[in-house]
Amino acid sequence: xxxxxxxxxxxxxxxxxxxxxxxxxxxxxxxxxxxxxxxxxxxxxxxxxxxxxxxxxxxxxxxxxxxxxxxxxxxxxxxxxxxxxxxxxxxxxxxxxxxxxxxxxxxxxxxxxxxxxxxxxxxxxxxxxxxxxxxxxxxxxxxxxxxxxxxxxxxxxxxxxxxxxxxxxxxxxxxxxxxxxxxxxxxxxxxxxxxxxxxxxxxxxxxxxxxxxxxxxxxxxxxxxxxxxxxxxxxxxxxxxxxxxxxxxxxxxxxxxxxxxxxxxxxxxxxxxxxxxxxxxxxxxxxxxxxxxxxxxxxxxxxxxxxxxxxxxxxxxxxxxxxxxxxxxxxxxxxxxxxxxxxxxxxxxxxxxxxx
Ligand code: MG
Numbered sequence: 001x002x003x004x005x006x007x008x009x010x011x012x013x014x015x016x017x018x019x020x021x022x023x024x025x026x027x028x029x030x031x032x033x034x035x036x037x038x039x040x041x042x043x044x045x046x047x048x049x050x051x052x053x054x055x056x057x058x059x060x061x062x063x064x065x066x067x068x069x070x071x072x073x074x075x076x077x078x079x080x081x082x083x084x085x086x087x088x089x090x091x092x093x094x095x096x097x098x099x100x101x102x103x104x105x106x107x108x109x110x111x112x113x114x115x116x117x118x119x120x121x122x123x124x125x126x127x128x129x130x131x132x133x134x135x136x137x138x139x140x141x142x143x144x145x146x147x148x149x150x151x152x153x154x155x156x157x158x159x160x161x162x163x164x165x166x167x168x169x170x171x172x173x174x175x176x177x178x179x180x181x182x183x184x185x186x187x188x189x190x191x192x193x194x195x196x197x198x199x200x201x202x203x204x205x206x207x208x209x210x211x212x213x214x215x216x217x218x219x220x221x222x223x224x225x226x227x228x229x230x231x232x233x234x235x236x237x238x239x240x241x242x243x244x245x246x247x248x249x250x251x252x253x254x255x256x257x258x259x260x261x262x263x264x265x266x267x268x269x270x271x272x273x274x275x276x277x278x279x280x281x282x283x284x285x286x287x288x289x290x291x292x293x294x295x296x297x298x299x300x301x302x303x304x305x306x307x308x309x310x311x312x313x314x315x316x317x318x319x320x321x322x323x324x325x326x327x328x329x330x331x332x333x334x335x336x337x338x339x340x341x342x343x344x345x346x347x348x349x350x351x352x353x354x355x356x
Contacts, residue, residue: 021217022209028215029144029146029147030146031144033144033146034145035142035157035161036145036148036157038160038161040162041164041199042199044169047241050104050242050244051244054104054244055246058083058240058242058243060081060241062078063078063083063092065094066083066092066093066094066095067093067095068090068092068093069091069093074093076233079239081241082108082239082240083239083241084238085123085231085234085236085237087233087236088233089233090233092231094229094230095228096228097227098226098227098229099128099226100176100177100178100248101127101176101245101247101248102174102175102245102248103125103127103173103175103176104171104174104242104243104244104245105125105171105172105174105242106170106172106241106242107123107169107172107238107241108167108168108238109135109139109167110166110236111165111166112166113137113141113166114236116141117143118136118143118234120236121135121136121141121166121236122137122234123231123232123236123238124153124234125230125232126231126232127174127176127178127191127193127227127229128178128227128228129230131152131191131208131211132152133150133152133153133193134148134151136149137149137166138163139165139166145157145158148161149162149197150195150202150203152193152208153212153213153214154217155206155208155209156206158195159204160200160201162197162200162202163198164198170197170198171196171197171198173195173199175195176191176193177189177191177193177248178225178226181220185222187222190207192206193205193206259306259314259316260306260314262306262307262308263307263310265309266310267291270288270292270293270307271288273286273293273324273332274287274293275348275349276349277332277334277346277347277348278346279337279344279346279347281298282337282344282346283298284296284322289304292305292307301317303318308321311323312324319340320338321339322335322337325345331348333347333348334346334347335348
């Protein structure tokens with residue numbers, strides 16, 4: 001039995017020596033890891049009222065949005081408009097489940113501070129119950145960097161230590177993108193997290209390796225697209241207030257329409273458009289490019305000019321058009337440039353510019 005356990009240890013040890021077992025190369029909870037530099041926040045502000053499209057999870061009134069693990073009333077207490085962790089009462093969970101969110105939450109570590117390291121003001125904000133942004137009194141309190149305040153626990157130390165002293169209200173603003181799985185349960189996109197503490201960036205769109213956990217790294221397991229937000233009872237009476245969340249749309253971008261199809265405009269017509277056009281300081285240069293045209297904007301960026309008709313052209317990369325007002329010998333007398341809600345005329349330089 002003992003020999004078997006030793007053998008297992010040896011195998012683990014051998015794997016360890018063969019290469020890093022975590023994406024960062026650091027073993028989890030390594031005290032030898034460099035400490036993030038301290039970035040002292042500005043003056044703590046009064047709580048900011050939630051935006052109109054937020055789901056308010058706690059406004060200082062009651063714990064109605066929260067439950068315990070069994071689904072019954074949350075066992076934390078209300079004190080002075082804050083909710084306070086009760087040691088032994090367990091985590092609290094939102095009754096509503098969330099996937100992609102922007103979460104605002106304010107917290108304060110107990111004062112006077114007690115104990116040290118992971119024992120001082122420990123709690124945590126869990127997205128989908130699984131991904132913890134650590135809450136800890138990290139004001140002049142050393143611990144392993146991937147477990148200090150603002151760490152994506154066990155994976156990413158915060159970029160800086162932006163902690164305020166215990167007793168002072170601090171804020172986390174978190175953007176969380178849940179992991180994506182395909183219909184077979186294979187991971188398509190890992191979870192990502194961005195976070196600010198007291199207005200200071202502490203996690204910059206980090207890719208989580210899996211659910212955060214103590215001592216071990218757990219792999220992703222396909223499951224629900226949503227889960228409760230949970231607050232940790234780690235035996236310390238950490239307080240929370242002003243908690244609100246905005247659900248983020250699945251994809252922030254709407255599909256762009258295709259570029260217009262180029263019209264079949266004779267080469268001679270395109271040739272006559274080549275030249276330099278001005279309106280004060282605004283200068284457009286039109287050149288031939290392959291069988292088509294390109295235009296250079298004042299900043300020098302070239303883009304295709306797509307013929308829509310012999311007198312109408314669309315920019316390839318900017319939502320702008322040029323309309324040709326013909327002059328003598330079918331050469332342009334001027335061009336009308338339209339972009340957004342502005343339009344102005346450009347007149348050609350007199351020099352002939354028909355060379356290819
Ligand atoms: Mg914690």
